[in-house]
Structure formats: C-alpha cells, structure tokens
Amino acid sequence: MSLSEFFNMGGYAFHVWTSYGLSFVLMVMLVVLPMQHKKQLTRRIRKAIRRRTES
Amino acid sequence: MWKYLLKLTSFKNFYQFSGKLLPWLGVITFILFVVGLYWSLVIAPIDYQQKDSYRILYVHVPAAWMSLFVYIVMATSGAIHLIWKTKLSEVIANNCAPIGAVFTFLALVTGAIWGQPTWGTWWVWDARLTSELILLFLYIGYMSLHSAIEDRASAARAAAILAIVGLVNIPIIHYSVDWWFTLHQSASISVSKGSSMHPSMYWPLFVMATAFKFYFATVLLMRTRNDILERDQNANWVQEQEKSL
Numbered sequence: 660m661s662l663s664e665f666f667n668m669g670g671y672a673f674h675v676w677t678s679y680g681l682s683f684v685l686m687v688m689l690v691v692l693p694m695q696h697k698k699q700l701t702r703r704i705r706k707a708i709r710r711r712t713e714s
Numbered sequence: 715m716w717k718y719l720l721k722l723t724s725f726k727n728f729y730q731f732s733g734k735l736l737p738w739l740g741v742i743t744f745i746l747f748v749v750g751l752y753w754s755l756v757i758a759p760i761d762y763q764q765k766d767s768y769r770i771l772y773v774h775v776p777a778a779w780m781s782l783f784v785y786i787v788m789a790t791s792g793a794i795h796l797i798w799k800t801k802l803s804e805v806i807a808n809n810c811a812p813i814g815a816v817f818t819f820l821a822l823v824t825g826a827i828w829g830q831p832t833w834g835t836w837w838v839w840d841a842r843l844t845s846e847l848i849l850l851f852l853y854i855g856y857m858s859l860h861s862a863i864e865d866r867a868s869a870a871r872a873a874a875i876l877a878i879v880g881l882v883n884i885p886i887i888h889y890s891v892d893w894w895f896t897l898h899q900s901a902s903i904s905v906s907k908g909s910s911m912h913p914s915m916y917w918p919l920f921v922m923a924t925a926f927k928f929y930f931a932t933v934l935l936m937r938t939r940n941d942i943l944e945r946d947q948n949a950n951w952v953q954e955q956e957k958s959l
Contacts, residue, residue: 665756669766674831678770678824679755682777685816686929693936700940704947704956 723802725942726951732935739932746925753918761915770828772919776926778821781849782884784814784930788856789881792874802938804870805945807877808860809937813930815853822846833897841890842898845883852880 668675721727754772761768788810794803825843826836837843856873863869891900903909909916946952 668769669760671765671767671769671831674767674827675755675769678773678827679751681823682773682820685820689813689816689933690936693933693940696940697936697943700943700947701956704943704952707947708953708957 723800725801725946726949728802729939729942729946729951732939736932736935736939739928739935743925743928743932746921746928750918750921750925753921758918759912759914764832767828767831770824772922774821774824774828775919776923777817777824778846779923780926780930781814781818781821781846782887783927784810784817785849785852785877785880785884788814789874789877792877795870796874796878801945804874805938805941806934807874808870809934809941811853811856811860813933813937815850815857817926817930818846818850818853822850838897840896840898841894842887842896845887845890848883849880849887852876852883856880 666672666676722731750772754769758769758772760766788807791803791807791810794800795807822843825846829838830836856876859876860869860873863872891898902911903916903919911919943952
C-alpha cells in the first residue's frame with residue numbers, strides 16, 4: 660500500500676479523516692486543559708505560600 | 715480492608731496515591747492508542763461492502779461505549795455521594811460530565827459522518843440516534859444544573875439526582891436497536907452471544923476500546939486531582955507538599 664493510497668482511504672478520505680481528526684482534536688483538548696489548569700493552580704498556591712512566609 | 719479503602723478516599727491519600735498511578739496510566743493509554751490506530755487504519759482489512767469508510771467504526775464504537783460507561787460511573791458516584799456524603803465521589807461525578815459529553819458528541823458526529831455514505835443521510839430520528847442525543851442533553855443538563863446552583867452542597871445533590879434519574883436512558887440506548895427496528899444496525903458484539911465480527915476486524919476494535927477506557931481513567935484522574943488541589947489548597951498537606959517543591 661502506498662502512502663497516497665493510505666491517505667485516500669479508498670475514496671472515503673473526507674469521512675475517515677474528519678472522524679479521526681475531530682476525535683483527535685477534542686480528546687487532546689481534554690488532556691491539555693487540565694494540564695494548564697494544574698499549572699495555574701500550583702502557581703497560585705506557591706505564590707500564596709511565599710507571600711505568607713515572607714511577611 | 716474497609717478501613718484501608720476508606721482511608722484511600724480522603725483527599726490527601728487519594729491525591730498522593732493517584733499521583734503515582736497517573737504516569738503509568740498515561741503511558742499505557744499512549745501505547746494502546748499507537749497500536750490501536752495503526753491496527754485500525756493500516757492492518758485491519760477492507761470491508762467488502764463499505765470499503766474503507768467502515769474504519770470510522772474504530773472511533774465511533776469506542777466513543778459510544780464510553781458515553782454509556784462514563785454516565786454509569788457519574789450516576790454511581792453521584793449516588794455514593796448522596797448516601798455517604800463522601801467528598802471524593804462528588805468530585806469524581808462532576809468531572810465525569812464533560813468527558814462523557816465529549817464522548818457522546820463524538821459518537822453522534824462520527825456516526826453522522828459514517829451514516830452519510832452508508833445510509834445516504836447524516837441524520838434520522840432513529841431510536842438509537844435519538845436516545846444518544848438525549849444522553850448528550852443529560853450531560854449538558856448535569857453541568858448547567860451544577861453550575862447554576864451556588865451552594866456547592868446543594869449543587870452536588872441536585873446534579874446527582876439528575877444523573878440518577880437520567881440512568882433510565884442507558885438501557886433504552888442499549889436496547890433501542892432491538893426494541894425498535896429502525897436504521898441503526900443491532901450490536902455486532904455482545905457479552906452473551908460473542909462477536910459476529912471477523913477477528914481481524916474485532917481485535918483492533920478491542921484495542922481501541924481499551925485505549926479509550928485508559929484514556930478516560932487518565933483524564934478523570936487529572937481533572938479530579940485538580941479539583942482536590944483547589945478545594946484543599948489551604949490544607950496543611952497541600953502547603954507542605956508545595957513548599958518543598
């Protein structure tokens with residue numbers, strides 16, 4: 660099987676790649692969002708700790 | 715045994731225990747997806763009727779299975795929260811909703827994209843499709859209701875009750891293809907009758923479905939841990955833990 664054949668998906672390229680692409684984008688988003696949230700949270704908590712120990 | 719399990723559900727213990735588990739879950743999820751995607755898109759043979767368009771099955775079916783599974787987890791945690799007032803089950807139930815909504819949305823959209831060349835239509839008001847759409851509304855309803863009530867304890871209680879009532883929709887979705895003979899095909903794989911799919915097509919589905927399960931566990935843990943950190947940010951254990959970092 661050649662690479663262009665693979666991407667063509669027997670003429671169903673639009674259907675197959677839209678399905679997989681959309682699933683990929685949404686499922687990656689579902690992982691990235693909590694990672695960013697965690698970064699924000701820890702930054703805020705550590706800032707508060709520093710403020711308290713300095714004062 | 716019970717004492718030990720109960721101890722694990724305290725925010726502090728759960729956070730520390732799940733922190734050790736999470737990297738492993740992430741790695742397993744990643745490997746399963748790499749194997750599953752290669753198997754479904756490259757190795758699995760072409761369908762003699764639907765040609766390559768049937769490969770949508772490998773995301774559509776796991777997403778649809780997970781949309782039901784996540785709902786059951788959400789309603790069960792909600793019920794546990796109502797009965798024993800455990801904080802952990804409250805947080806778990808809340809974090810199931812957005813993940814389940816994404817799976818339901820994906821099942822509906824990939825189903826529509828698959829339906830277009832196979833059935834000749836994106837959408838019909840078929841029993842399976844309609845009940846799955848209702849499931850999406852249940853997830854959205856859960857999240858709206860929870861965010862609409864300000865008092866956290868009442869919000870959790872109301873949302874849990876909604877989730878439990880909505881449970882009736884789960885067997886309706888599952889059996890819809892047998893109860894109403896409409897467009898959506900009936901199950902190819904069942905616990906009692908086994909699989910009517912050829913193993914060369916069944917095994918990639920099994921790997922993808924397992925990948926989705928691990929993915930759900932990973933994302934649920936990530937979200938739950940964030941909520942725990944946020945709610946316990948002034949607790950001693952969080953302070954000690956973050957000070958040393």
